Amino acid sequence: MLGLDKKDTSLLLLVVVLTMAAPFLLNPFPEGSGMAQFNAGYPDLMQRFVIFGIFAIGFNILFGLTGYLSFGHAAFLGVGSYAAMWMFKLFGMNVLPALFLAVVLSGLFAMLIGYISLRRSGIYFSILTLAFAMMSYALAYSVLATDMDGPDQQGLLQKGLTGGETGLQLTLTDPRIFGEASTEDGNIPVPNLFGIEMRAATDLEIGNWVFTFSAGYYFAAVVMLISFYLSIRIFRSPFGMMLRAIKSNQQRLNYTGLNPKPYMLAAFVISGMYAGLAGGLMAAMDPLAGPERMFWTASGEVVLMTILGGVGTLIGPVLGAGAIKYMENILSKINSDILHSWFAFLPDGLEDFVVALIYPFIGKGWHLTLGIIFMLVVIFLPGGLVEGGQRIKRLFGRGKSAEDANKPGKATTPAE
Amino acid sequence: MGILEVKGVNKRFGGLQALGDVNLSVAENSVHAIIGPNGAGKSTLLNCLVGKLIPDTGSVMFEGQSVLGRSPHEINQMGISRVFQTPEIFTDLSVLENMMIPCFAKRDGAFRMHAIESVAAEKEIIDKAMHMLDDVNMADKKDMHAGAMSRGDKRRLEIAMCLAQEPRLLLLDEPTAGMARADTNNTIDLLKRIKDERDITIAIIEHDMHVVFSLAERITVLAQGSPLVEDTPENIKGHPKVREAYLGETAVAA
Ligand SMILES: Nc1ncnc2c1ncn2[C@@H]1O[C@H](COP(=O)(O)OP(=O)(O)O)[C@@H](O)[C@H]1O
Ligand SMILES: [Mg+2]
Numbered sequence: 001m002l003g004l005d006k007k008d009t010s011l012l013l014l015v016v017v018l019t020m021a022a023p024f025l026l027n028p029f030p031e032g033s034g035m036a037q038f039n040a041g042y043p044d045l046m047q048r049f050v051i052f053g054i055f056a057i058g059f060n061i062l063f064g065l066t067g068y069l070s071f072g073h074a075a076f077l078g079v080g081s082y083a084a085m086w087m088f089k090l091f092g093m094n095v096l097p098a099l100f101l102a103v104v105l106s107g108l109f110a111m112l113i114g115y116i117s118l119r120r121s122g123i124y125f126s127i128l129t130l131a132f133a134m135m136s137y138a139l140a141y142s143v144l145a146t147d148m149d150g151p152d153q154q155g156l157l158q159k160g161l162t163g164g165e166t167g168l169q170l171t172l173t174d175p176r177i178f179g180e181a182s183t184e185d186g187n188i189p190v191p192n193l194f195g196i197e198m199r200a201a202t203d204l205e206i207g208n209w210v211f212t213f214s215a216g217y218y219f220a221a222v223v224m225l226i227s228f229y230l231s232i233r234i235f236r237s238p239f240g241m242m243l244r245a246i247k248s249n250q251q252r253l254n255y256t257g258l259n260p261k262p263y264m265l266a267a268f269v270i271s272g273m274y275a276g277l278a279g280g281l282m283a284a285m286d287p288l289a290g291p292e293r294m295f296w297t298a299s300g301e302v303v304l305m306t307i308l309g310g311v312g313t314l315i316g317p318v319l320g321a322g323a324i325k326y327m328e329n330i331l332s333k334i335n336s337d338i339l340h341s342w343f344a345f346l347p348d349g350l351e352d353f354v355v356a357l358i359y360p361f362i363g364k365g366w367h368l369t370l371g372i373i374f375m376l377v378v379i380f381l382p383g384g385l386v387e388g389g390q391r392i393k394r395l396f397g398r399g400k401s402a403e404d405a406n407k408p409g410k411a412t413t414p415a416e
Numbered sequence: 417m418g419i420l421e422v423k424g425v426n427k428r429f430g431g432l433q434a435l436g437d438v439n440l441s442v443a444e445n446s447v448h449a450i451i452g453p454n455g456a457g458k459s460t461l462l463n464c465l466v467g468k469l470i471p472d473t474g475s476v477m478f479e480g481q482s483v484l485g486r487s488p489h490e491i492n493q494m495g496i497s498r499v500f501q502t503p504e505i506f507t508d509l510s511v512l513e514n515m516m517i518p519c520f521a522k523r524d525g526a527f528r529m530h531a532i533e534s535v536a537a538e539k540e541i542i543d544k545a546m547h548m549l550d551d552v553n554m555a556d557k558k559d560m561h562a563g564a565m566s567r568g569d570k571r572r573l574e575i576a577m578c579l580a581q582e583p584r585l586l587l588l589d590e591p592t593a594g595m596a597r598a599d600t601n602n603t604i605d606l607l608k609r610i611k612d613e614r615d616i617t618i619a620i621i622e623h624d625m626h627v628v629f630s631l632a633e634r635i636t637v638l639a640q641g642s643p644l645v646e647d648t649p650e651n652i653k654g655h656p657k658v659r660e661a662y663l664g665e666t667a668v669a670a
Contacts, residue, residue: 003534230532238520238538239531241509245517248508255466255504256518257492257581259526266529 058274072133080279092179106276507563
């Protein structure tokens with residue numbers, strides 16, 4: 001179906017079903033119960049799942065297929081956000097033109113950075129991309145944030161192109177020439193898709209459960225599904241095969257009459273456009289863009305997501321993005337009161353001891369938990385969560401495993 | 417005039433004169449061997465032919481066109497394929513995929529953006545790749561991980577990959593180095609068959625005299641970066657200068 005083989009089609013359908021049913025699946029615990037804080041089915045977090053999923057899917061096209069580790073992909077995320085914001089400010093609040101400009105601009109920017117960075121490979125490539133991203137951050141933070149429309153003017157460029165530290169925001173004085181500068185009740189208009197506001201949401205109450213359906217989430221999810229589908233096509237294309245050949249043996253590729261440079265650059269630009277799309281979607285969900293989106297920690301995060309989920313696999317990056325965003329938003333909200341209430345059944349001394357033991361790993365300490373999980377995965381599951389899933393599957397279906405073992409490695413047939 | 421003409425090539429590495437005034441003419445549709453002791457500059461010469469190194473002076477002409485200043489993939493697209501001393505294949509790809517890549521390179525050139533088409537739908541390429549695999553008796557290994565094969569199989573695959581591009585000049589750098597006798601003999605048979613079946617010129621660097629004397633029509637002996645003598649295998653065998661400079665005791669064994 002859609003030019004995919006049977007296995008890929010079923011993977012795509014599975015992902016479609018999971019994302020469409022996410023508001024139910026991520027809210028398994030009834031409202032008001034002790035476990036409700038583990039619910040992830042609220043729009044803000046679900047949007048982050050799919051947006052970072054797009055970011056990681058694109059990153060994986062570069063890193064997973066060619067093995068070139070970019071440490072500066074957040075720069076494209078930032079460019080996408082700023083581009084979308086300017087589209088909102090200048091032309092109107094429809095998200096489609098905003099996303100279009102985000103993708104185009106980040107693609108052009110990636111072409112420039114990729115052209116220079118790809119002159120080197122290995123660690124030098126990574127350092128070059130990191131340097132470019134940090135320069136972009138510095139540009140966004142200060143250089144491009146200076147008053148550009150004259151000291152006595154209060155115009156559009158009052159805070160430069162990027163708005164500096166506080167970020168780029170919408171104002172009532174933005175022109176929005178194809179839309180309205182302000183709504184009838186004098187507010188700043190909201191990003192929308194032909195009138196459907198991204199922040200619109202309806203609640204469905206079933207018994208003690210409350211499920212929230214957000215327009216923004218479903219829009220972002222559809223964009224993610226399209227991105228995911230395109231990435232499967234790229235993985236299965238001759239172009240994808242060439243990228244894997246570059247990772248495997250660039251010398252042989254050279255002496256086979258193929259020029260690795262344009263293949264690499266194309267992969268870099270495509271992954272930069274994915275990042276720009278993700279950045280544009282962030283601005284569409286919450287119309288604000290700040291320089292911290294380009295900071296090196298954001299570049300590092302997408303590396304973690306991809307490795308945690310499974311480098312070079314189709315679904316791995318999405319899983320990795322989900323896992324990290326879940327921990328960031330859920331683990332970090334658990335505090336010592338909650339822990340005490342969980343372990344209240346224990347004798348007092350023991351309760352305090354257990355809570356003291358767990359406490360460093362929750363709340364602000366969620367990074368510690370992430371670090372430990374990341375280490376465990378890299379050491380015991382080099383193929384990431386996807387490999388974990390495959391091992392579990394193999395435990396339950398021994399008959400099939402013998403067959404799988406004879407297949408060429410996962411590099412050849414990127415697993416689901 | 418030969419298909420490959422090397423004139424006055426010099427190459428220095430720092431103080432070391434790796435190649436000194438090398439002249440070489442390889443006749444079309446012949447098998448030309450280049451022999452010489454370790455460090456004689458054989459690999460350096462080969463690297464100058466394929467764009468990996470650029471000679472300090474001199475000219476290298478292939479079919480009347482200079483190869484100097486072109487990058488390896490451009491020289492390859494001119495019709496020169498190269499087999500490496502240690503087999504260079506795509507170890508992380510399947511055997512069939514290995515075979516398909518040169519087929520794509522032959523059909524589509526150095527770069528083509530085909531990111532949405534499906535590999536599985538490229539019937540023409542798959543058929544050609546399978547045909548080539550069949551030709552070297554590797555069709556049954558098509559789904560195997562190329563890196564997991566024996567050295568002899570990797571060598572056979574590498575040669576078949578080069579042939580898929582239909583080169584007019586095939587360069588081989590010690591193709592049997594480190595191989596078991598049986599694998600060496602298989603490689604000799606394969607090269608003999610290639611020479612008989614195709615319009616192809618083969619230039620081979622080789623250490624193993626058994627291989628050289630069973631394949632070559634012309635032999636150039638290289639010593640300390642310069643050609644010592646060029647002649648037919650029969651004459652090379654008995655040449656006193658060659659015995660002295662290179663063959664030594666191995667000449668007796670051969
Ligand atoms: N890239 C290089 N840099 C410095 N010296 C080199 C390089 N390549 C080869 N050489 C030197 O040039 C000489 C010829 O080497 P090579 O062509 O590999 O010999 P052969 O293949 O005949 O054994 C050797 O002394 C070798 O050490
Ligand atoms: Mg050598």
